[in-house]
Amino acid sequence: MAWTSRNISDRMAISNRTIVGLKVLVHAACLAPVAWLLWRMVENNLGPDPTATVTFFTGRGTLRLLVLSLAITPVRRLIPQLAWIIRFRRMLGLYAFFYGCLHLLTYVGLYAGFSVAAMIDDITRRRFIVAGLVSWLLMLPLALTSTTWSIRKLGKNWARLHRLAYLSAFAGLTHYWWGVKQGVLTPVPITIVFWMLMLARPLTSWWSKRRTVRAAS
Amino acid sequence: MLIRKSPEILYSEVTPKADYLDRRKFMKGAMATGLLASSVAGVSRLIDPGTEVFADTKLSTVKSPLSTTGEDLTSYQDITHYNNFYEFGTDKGDPARNAGSLKTRPWVVSIEGLVNKPQKIDIDSLMKLHPLEERVYRFRCVEAWSMVIPWVGYSLSELIKQVDPKPEAKYVQFLSLADPSQMPQMRESSISWPYSEGLRMDEAMHPLTLLTFGLYGETLPNQDGAPVRIIVPWKYGFKSAKSIVKIKFVAKQPETTWNDLASNEYGFYSNVNPNVDHPRWSQKTERRIGASLFKQRRTTLMFNGYGDQVASLYNGMDLKKYF
Secondary structure, three states: OHHHHHHHHHHOOOOHHHHHHHHHHHHHHHHHHHHHHHHHHHOOOOOOOHHHHHHHHHHHHHHHHHHHHHHHHHHHHHOHHHHHHHHHHHHHHHHHHHHHHHHHHHHHHHHOOOOHHHHHHHHHHOHHHHHHHHHHHHHHHHHHOOOHHHHHHHOHHHHHHOOHHHHHHHHHHHHHHHHOOOOOOOOHHHHHHHHHHHHHHHHHHHHHHHHHHHHHO | OOOOOOOOOOHHHHOOHHHHOOHHHHHHHHHHHOOOOOOHHHHHHHHOOOOOOOOOOEOOOEEOOOOOOOOOOOOHHHHHHOOOOHHHOOOOOHHHHHHHHOOOOOOEEEEEEOEOOOEEEEHHHHHOOOOOEEEEEEEEOOOOEEEEEEEEEEEHHHHHHHHOEOOOOOEEEEEEOOOOOOOHHHHHOOOOOOOEEEEEHHHHHOOOOEEEEEEOOEEOOHHHOOOOEEEOOOEOHHHOOOOEEEEEEEOOOOOOHHHHHOOOOOOOOOEOOOOOOEOOEOOOEEEEOOOOHHHOEEEOOHHHHOHHHHHHHHOOOOOOOOO
8 A cells, every 4th residue: 555655645745755754743742741751750740649640641642642543534535635644644543552551551550559359340340441441442453453464454344443443532532521520521622522523524525525526527 | 849747846836838848949949039038928939930829827826636647748839739629620730720819808707597696707706716726637539639738727616616506407518609700710610509518517516627727837728728618537528618608507418519419429428438439439549649659559548547536426327328
């Protein structure tokens, strides 16, 4: 599929060099917050409740990256000039998974204290833990099949499988809502963005179809 | 973050505010500005530009034998910058940012309901009703974090005796200020105001239940519930209503804010109890505020460690049912 991306970038007059440069920037943007968090940890400067700081930092990071990766397709359909941003989707998805792993590790280490019994107890009794776990488990096969080889091997099924990203984000948002207290509305903005993207999917596909039909006639 | 052991003498006697804030930051601030401010309030603002404290007035207090000893105090910075006070926003940092708009003078507390001497008491008279004591208490939030705080106040029972409740008064209800002009963030949450909390009469009369006017030897900062709040150290923090304007004596268990919102999560009693989990998390352990990342976890104590004094209030009660 390598030819596809070259094709797109040629058409959109985005040089591969620019893409590489932008990729470096995206890597930096995704890794810098983690480096900053680690620095604060070393400096013992994670705020009054360090455990909560790390929990929310990694959890929100996961959701933001996941939703950002879901925004790629609708944005491409709306603005064909930006079609090349497809080349950043895998990266964003993998970083979402990376943040998700950090978030899971925070739970396993700092909440469950690495106790399997405590984790089983949580899973059997707490739906917000289950929702979080489901979100992570749904990301797992996506991360495992993110290689170019898998994309080629799975063909059409790859796209089908990777629609799980929507379910994963939905489970993640549910986890967020079930985790905060009643009356707390901090999950509202990310939830709105998510549902706008869900709505955008059928709308943008209709839009791009219409454009294709017009161009043909 | 500086945490010190509870000393033998009172904070109000010896400790200028600068000392219980971070010394290093203080030095930095002093050097950076090339100033050594003379007033305590001025110094505290130098120390950390992020410090927002809306209280300065020193209180003279006596030490109380009811104080918890042997535990490190939570820093003044954390006590005043990690707050749940939803009238000023739902983020822990919101009250420190927003509570400056609260006007704590004039302030009148209305005592009403089933009492022989209903009255409206001005805050300054209320503070003089009984000598102020410094009481160091553990503070355990239902969200599984905890602090150790040197409060200033006197037993609520002193006030209750003065207003002479009628025999049919079985509960005491506390109502907080609900003024959108002073608390614009009230509208950001879906809670119906005013904030309401309540205690059974024997709980309210218990000597540990503190009518609280200050902390660390000074009047309460706005974000901590100025000018007067209740502190019930063996219950989860939300039972301890802030910025109280009305104390009502009633015959029936009053409606209380969190219990109304989610009765399966927040019981009316809400005694600290490691054996009854919150539906969404365990209450067996807690995170001590101000400790470092890997040292935060500690075991939660039954009745927050005040069982010797209060367990008898609940003799014969199923605390799993009446959580």
